[in-house]
Amino acid sequence: MKDTLVFECELPEGPEKVWKALTVPELLASWLLPNDIRPVQGARFSFESGGPEGAPGGRIDCEVLKVEPLRLLRYSWRTDEMGSTACEDSLDSIVTFELLPTVRGGTLLRVIHDGFPVDLRAPVAMLARQPGSRPGSPFRHLMRKAA
């Protein structure tokens, strides 16, 4: 078990529209980062990031790991910001988008970012950087529902 970031938001738009925003390069670029995504398992693509507004700097290399149209999209997320000479496997993390239709015709979108190189829970506890948090609970980063 490693550190997991989970964010959730309920969108009024249906899964088809949300899926487009996740898989059409121009649409994805308009909210995430410039990219050349292809929603095909095994496809490699990248995000280009200038690094402003708290975005990660440099290039993010990705490989599509799983595609279930209108339901799930998962890709690896490898940044080179820590120095590309670092060991090959060290900077991989994984991003998963899950789409669930809601009864009101909208979409519950869940973003899961995990697979970080080391389990940070113990060191974080040692550093006491997050008093009051429950280490290991994957739902401690839940994003508040859109107002």
Place this chain on the structure above:
Amino acid sequence: MMEANLFRALADPTRRAVFERLASGELSVSQLTEGFSISQPAISQHLATLREAGLVAERRQGRFVYYRAEPAGLSPLIGWVDRYRTFWPERLRRLQTVLKDMES
């Protein structure tokens, strides 16, 4: 580059295990070697890499050297993960706007 050292140090599973072992208390190289199926020189090499990365500190006492974990050495990595804690909510807010403006 300090952060590249950090990631290189943590990329190796044995080094991660050494680090985790030392996180529970100070040990000498020979005490540390007991728990692993690799040679003392190999452990020493791993310790040197961990020290360079700022993950392990040493204390000399006479002819003995004791090692302990320095969790603060993980701060760049924690910072890296923390950045995504703010990155994703901010991007998802943008997504909401983009979806509203999208045709069908």
